[in-house]
Amino acid sequence: MPVIKGGKKHALPAGNGRLLKLELLSNPEALCLVRATVERAAEVLHFPDTDTRAIVRSVDEALANVMRHAYGGNPGKPIEVVCNKVKLDGGAKGKRAGLEIVLEDRGAAPDPAKFKSRPLDEIRPGGLGLHFIRESMDVVEFRRKKGKNQLRLVKYLSPAEQDPGS
């Protein structure tokens, strides 16, 4: 599994951390609906505004990549978005709650060379989406399995924002 960014110990939810599952089609008009939903999910988990915007931006950019690249701009293709509440075992520092978003599509496998961000000092259109995702999320993992692309994004609450009851 190529890991774009990550490497922290994480606990995968065994179903009970599931917050929601969205099934949508590769129509860019659906992006605003997903953004609104993910924004609310992040707010419910008490992410601060800056982190909420970062999570929304990452999911939106990832979905846009699926629509443009995996499905080549063809509308009507299936995409699944699952949001889970997860906990990071930080050892002596305790556990940290987080939001995991898993995107799945049945489009073309991406070229691993395209996982590289372009230099930002080049002023030209394009190539920024992955940079936004990497800058915004704690974990970014991609894998191709059984003809499906799966992108896993995780953002953890900082210790100061932990809800004692979570």
Next chain:
Amino acid sequence: MQIAARPATGGTILDIQGDIDLAHSPAVRKALLQEIKEKKTPKVFLNLEKVRYIDSSGIASLVEGLKASRDIGSRLILYGLSKSVREVMELSRLQKIFEIHESEAQALAS
């Protein structure tokens, strides 16, 4: 997404309303390039006060507009950026590349 053009001192103001995302960035790109390349407007002011969200495709449209304006020696001036739009500009390291002002009055006076 709504885009409206109105005349301003030395140029045109494009009022944008809505999210500039994959669905709507082509319309922004088209409006910008029409003003810059076809009409050769010397100053194009982009009013982003009612833009809550912009994605990388929206940024790409703005960069294309900036390049086109530089090619013909005109100016593309942005104002009224929300916190979210400003963050994306900073993430892209473009906040110093674009001419950005807080308000319409400041943009027009520039």
